[in-house]
Amino acid sequence: MAYERQLNIAMERLDQSLAQLRNLIKRGDQTGALQFMEEGDLKERYEELQNIISISQTNPLGSRGTTQTGTL
DSSP states (O other), rough: HHHHHHHHHHHHHHHHHHHHHHHHHTTOOHHHHHHHHHSSSHHHHHHHHHHHHHHHHHHHTTOOOOOBOOOO
């Protein structure tokens, strides 16, 4: 449950950052858009989401803290 909540929050933040990037591009601020992607908020949001996904792949425990056994 906590993983799902974290993932949803991270996705929402990424979506907000993409909207900000769209606004920068729409205004013609290419320098600002590049900086936003390479050093700013968008990069941080993407890394946050990437970390959540990486942790979920390395942790063999299920949502209730038990090992996932697959089909029985």
